[in-house]
Amino acid sequence: MHHTDDHRVYAIGDIHGCRAELEALQQAIREDLARSPHSDPVIIYLGDFTDRGPDSRGVIDNLIAEQNAPHRTRFLFGNHEGLLLEYYDNPRTLIRPNGPRPDKIHWLHKAGGGAETLRSYGVEGASDADPEATHAAFRAALPDAHRRFFGALELSIRIGSYLFVHAGIQPDVPLDAQSDEDLIWMREPFLSHRGDYGFTVVHGHTPTKTVENHGNRIGIDTGAVFGGPLSCVVLEGSAQEVLSVEGRAPCPVIA
Secondary structure: OOOOOOOEEEEEOOOOOOHHHHHHHHHHHHHHHHHOOOOOEEEEEOOOOOOOOOOHHHHHHHHHHHOOOOOEEEEEOOHHHHHHHHHHHOOOOEEOOOOOOOOOEEOOOOOOOHHHHHHHOOOOOOOOOOHHHHHHHHHHHOOHHHHHHHHOOEOEEEEOOEEEEOOOOOOOOOHHHOOHHHHHHOOOOOOOOOOOOOOEEEEOOOOOOOOEEOOOEEEOOOOHHHOOOOOEEEEEOOEEEEEEOOEEEEOOOOO
């Protein structure tokens, strides 16, 4: 039986610079709490706040301000936060791609989405053809408060019978032995695994058309930056629901 240690958890999927969608969903959460108050709600943001979308800087400003909200807020470290910090430290680093692409790419490649992030910080013309050209400008443009925010992100959060991570976990590996890399980049064998972990993993990272509840895991990245919705699951006691601007809907396990 699921439980949430007397919390109500709102978990939000990958934002990727989509500030307008984020603010609409936050308003939906406020309205949900007004309709149905709870003594200890917590909102968990599952990482990938930046890249590809139009206003990564605005999203980070929003999330920093959210830390002063009356409800508790917690923030996970996504692979795209890792890419931003890696560029900050070393502009030449190549990254492994998300999809089937065999070669490594740079964060500033269109598939990485870093150029849109730099633009939101006022750094124009970023390109993977010359990543060093915009490096000093980005270091100067990134506010100290944003650097502190990125430095305080969590890799995993355990509440009740749920584990919240950005990407997934390595099946059959104890939680304390999972690598940081797995927690923020994992796809297979996690996505195909049907075994019981002893908890339900709530994750983003891999976009799907709708929230997918597989019983042992719930995937909530619904591709907001690709035209899908920004999704939120509500977990309270044994209940599992999806919250949108239209209100709550059931989140049944996929047969």
